[in-house]
Amino acid sequence: MSDARPGPARHETQDERADRNFAELLQELRVTQTGVQILFSLLLTLAFTPRFTTLDSFQRGAYVASLMLAVLATALLLTPAAVHRRLFHEGFKPQIVAVSSRLAQVGMGVVSLALTGSVLLVMDVVHGRAWGIAAGAFVLLLCAGLWWLLPRLVKRGVSRS
Incomplete structure (x- = not known):
């Protein structure tokens, strides 16, 4: 197994590499920030709906979390x-x-938990506790698979070729 990265070598200084890496990171963050901000704003408005007062303590906990x-x-x-x-x-x-790269990685992990809790809450209200827990678990596994496992499989596949 080679330590070399696939593709042609880049001829750039450390500063040029840092500039490019930061620009790429900012592009990634633009996508994730929008989704998280939409989720956050929807969660904020939920507490002001008439149905919110009917939530049980588990549902309120899922909401606050x-x-x-x-x-x-x-x-x-x-x-x-x-x-x-x-x-x-x-x-x-x-x-x-x-x-910034580390913050983005941790942030994505937290996003997966926020998505999990939000889906758990909605499914619990709409279809009951068992459906809520099952749907929340599915979302958590989906995010872990796509955001953690898939990149590792891609890396493994590239390193074998």
Whole structure:
């Protein structure tokens, strides 16, 4: 197994690589931030609907957990822009990229939990507790499969060729 990355070698300086990596990360974050912000705004409005008062304690717990996870995900996914804004003229681009990449990874994990809780809540209200738990588990497994397992399988397949 080779340690070389597939494809042609890039001829770029460390600063050029950091700039490119940060630009790619920002593109990824634009997609995820929009989805998380929509989820967050929908969760915010839910508490002001007439049906909210009929939720039982489990459903309210799922709601509060999902809402707070959406807040945390939003904060994690917005932080790379804030870090960049504070440090971009100080020569820390490689460090900004490393920290921002980690924040994005953790943020995506939190997004998967927020999605899981939201689906659990909706399915619990619409079809009952068993359906809610099953649907929540499905969403969690789906996110883990697509966001964690799939990239590892792609990497394994590339490293074998």
